[in-house]
Amino acid sequence: MAKKLFIRTYGCQMNVYDSARMADVLAPLGFEPADAPEGADMVIVNTCHIRENASEKTFHELGRLRQMKQRKAAEGGQMVLAVAGCVAQAEGAEIMARAPFVDMVFGPQAYHRLPEMVARATRSAAGPGERGVLDTDFPVESKFDHLPEEQKVEGASAFLTVQEGCDKFCTFCVVPYTRGAEFCRPADQILAEASRLVRSGAAEITLLGQNVNAYQADGPDGKTWGLGRLIRALAEIDGLARLRYTTSHPRDMDDDLIAAHGEVPALMPYLHLPVQSGSDRILEAMNRKHKAADYLRLVERLRAARPDLALSSDFIVGFPGESDADFEATLSLVRAVGYAQAFSFKYSARPGTPASLLELQLDDTVKSDRLHALQALLSEQQTAFNSSMTGRTLPVLVEKTGKFPGQLIGKSPYLQSVVIQGNPRLIGTIVPVVIEAGHANSLAGTVQIAPEMEGAA
Ligand code: 5AD
Numbered sequence: 001m002a003k004k005l006f007i008r009t010y011g012c013q014m015n016v017y018d019s020a021r022m023a024d025v026l027a028p029l030g031f032e033p034a035d036a037p038e039g040a041d042m043v044i045v046n047t048c049h050i051r052e053n054a055s056e057k058t059f060h061e062l063g064r065l066r067q068m069k070q071r072k073a074a075e076g077g078q079m080v081l082a083v084a085g086c087v088a089q090a091e092g093a094e095i096m097a098r099a100p101f102v103d104m105v106f107g108p109q110a111y112h113r114l115p116e117m118v119a120r121a122t123r124s125a126a127g128p129g130e131r132g133v134l135d136t137d138f139p140v141e142s143k144f145d146h147l148p149e150e151q152k153v154e155g156a157s158a159f160l161t162v163q164e165g166c167d168k169f170c171t172f173c174v175v176p177y178t179r180g181a182e183f184c185r186p187a188d189q190i191l192a193e194a195s196r197l198v199r200s201g202a203a204e205i206t207l208l209g210q211n212v213n214a215y216q217a218d219g220p221d222g223k224t225w226g227l228g229r230l231i232r233a234l235a236e237i238d239g240l241a242r243l244r245y246t247t248s249h250p251r252d253m254d255d256d257l258i259a260a261h262g263e264v265p266a267l268m269p270y271l272h273l274p275v276q277s278g279s280d281r282i283l284e285a286m287n288r289k290h291k292a293a294d295y296l297r298l299v300e301r302l303r304a305a306r307p308d309l310a311l312s313s314d315f316i317v318g319f320p321g322e323s324d325a326d327f328e329a330t331l332s333l334v335r336a337v338g339y340a341q342a343f344s345f346k347y348s349a350r351p352g353t354p355a356s357l358l359e360l361q362l363d364d365t366v367k368s369d370r371l372h373a374l375q376a377l378l379s380e381q382q383t384a385f386n387s388s389m390t391g392r393t394l395p396v397l398v399e400k401t402g403k404f405p406g407q408l409i410g411k412s413p414y415l416q417s418v419v420i421q422g423n424p425r426l427i428g429t430i431v432p433v434v435i436e437a438g439h440a441n442s443l444a445g446t447v448q449i450a451p452e453m454e455g456a457a
């Protein structure tokens, strides 16, 4: 009988990709995806450690799962409970100590070893399962060489991890510690995975990496390929209409990648390029390795290559020592760039990071006030950007049905959600949509019928 697997995913798109690959790894063992944890044979909590309260949230969730595990045991069954991802990597031993009912804890570099861990943790005829399997090593071999081919694509848009880890060591960030050093997958492996994704229905692929534009790896021609070269090769795949990549560091935008934005039609005109702060003093304390003016120059060069490029960013407010003037500098950078979308956070001291040891940690009220001011400006820009689409006809990749009957949701080239009416048969296709309204978080429009099609049955 099929066993039920439930995976709860927190955090970034890389965790979403990892969760899908964990399901792939477990499929040959007879595990099938379940919609809810209750009654499942295995539950994996794939955690994120980047911002506040991550570990408390994890323990809270584990408390609830413990009760389900007990109910399953009372019925004579077994629920294997696993914690994966960055909290597991950072606090593996603490999880084992505080939540001894957890069967296994493993980091992002270990999930290709899941079958072996499951075998160790599950009781069998030979005896009870091992208590507490912990795997948070950074192995020398790449997990990508040991993963099975992905089972299926969910929908028209797929993720593909091309790079992992980070060598930048921004002083606020845990990623270099939880995900380890930068690692890039060879280009031929990526091209093969992309072709398989397209064959199984993906029209769009988003290339993922913590520092994706630092991508440097062997190409099939024996030369070293950067991300620009990789994107040009991927764009040749028949049926692959759209390419995106995330997340980028301003320091790693090289000439070829900038040029690709102007030369590769499949590369969508949207770029997530985190700046974090507009103050040089804070950028330096963050170890971002660039100044505000470097970022603005880079934006200018990108827009020269692709004039309609929509930009997005991450911001941190209330970094230790941030003054009113530093925060003002962030607001002026935002005004100078004009963002289509953005994510902003209050600084939170992450254990083990250099910034957590700095004096002059700011009050929460100061952080909240600054966050509100920044978010007001960013949402004004986002609404203005969305409203500016009214009257335009945009190609929309239809992804799924909406909440109401007849409603479909798709994505514009600028990564805006677009709500239309139409037949679900349109899912997976790109249709021209006349935009009638731009709202704060989405657009609404009507599918355009080609003139020669009007009046046709
Ligand atoms: N505090 C607040 N925000 C953070 N981020 C990363 N670390 C922290 C932290 N300690 C934000 C950054 C990053 C995004 C993914 O999360 O803006 O780009």
Ligand code: SF4
Pocket (backbone or CB within 6 Å): 166, 167, 168, 169, 170, 173, 174, 175, 176, 210, 211, 249
């Ligand atoms: Fe973290 Fe900085 Fe690396 Fe981004 S570039 S993952 S913020 S250390």
